Structures are given as C-alpha cells and as structure tokens.
Amino acid sequence: MQKRLSLFVVILWVSQVLAAPPLQESVAPVLGPKLFRDGDVIEITDVMSTSTKLEQGDSITVKGRARLHGQATAQLALELTQTVGDGLDEGDRFQRKEISKEMTEFELKITIKHRGALHITFYDMVRGKPFGGVYFGTAKQMKEIGDWSLAYYLEK
DSSP states (O other), rough: OOHHHHHHHHHHHHHHHHHHHOOEEEOEEEEEEEEEEOOOOEEEEEEESSSSOOOOOOOEEEEEEESSSSSEEEEEEEEEEESSSSSSSETTSSSSEEEESSOOOEEEEEEOOOOOOEEEEEEETTTTTTEEEEEEEHHHHHHHHOOOHHHHHHHG
C-alpha cells in the first residue's frame, strides 16, 4: 500500500511539472524601426521569453507603457510580421489591449509561430489601420529589417 501511495505522489508531482507553462526569463531586446505621431509613445519596460532567441516556438510576454496624444482611443497590439512566408501579421488572443489618452500600463503575450519580426503597434479603433509602433527583437533580427519603412503609419 505504501509503495502505491508513493508512486501515486510521484506521478502526481511529475504531471504537475509537465503541465506547467514554460518558464520565461527577462531578455534585453534591441529596438528596430519605429515611428509615432507627435505625442504618441510606446515604452517597452520588460520582455520575458522562453529563450533569448525570440524565435519560432518561443512564448513572449511584453510589459510597458503607452500614451496617445492625437486620438481618444486605440488598440495596442503585440504582433509578428512574417519575414518568411506571406508577410502577414499574426498574434494570439492576448496580444491586444484598448488604451486611451492617459498613460496606460500593458502586458501583452504571444507565441511565435513563424519566422519574423515582433512589433507593438497602435491601431485605429474604427478603421483598423496602424498609426504608430516599434519593432523589437535580437540584434540580428533588427539588422535584417533595419531598412523597413514605416511611413504608412502616417497615412490618413
């Protein structure tokens, strides 16, 4: 009986360890292309990831602050623009937050499913168009996209 109970306890402990979410540790991202309208700001204060590579398969949590100046509200989104594939943005259900003119703290999460470049972007609530944002990642990733133009953020 004692052996069965001990085996049960070990199995229970192992199943809890295996079911736990992957551990994330702080990483120091490099900022890449960014463009904002006057007064708007996104400040990244912490990036946590399951690896320092910020690549396919990693789970990422980004914390920071954002403030709008020219619009009353916006969606703030953490997304990945694919650099291999169709080039579309992709995110998870936890990657968006509605923000307003006052300084807003955020915590956004994503699991990287493709090769690409992570970014946090403001989106117009009515038209869905982006109007400011910042890319971030490893030094190598940001070097690969260093010449990207974000001029479309300023189109009305």
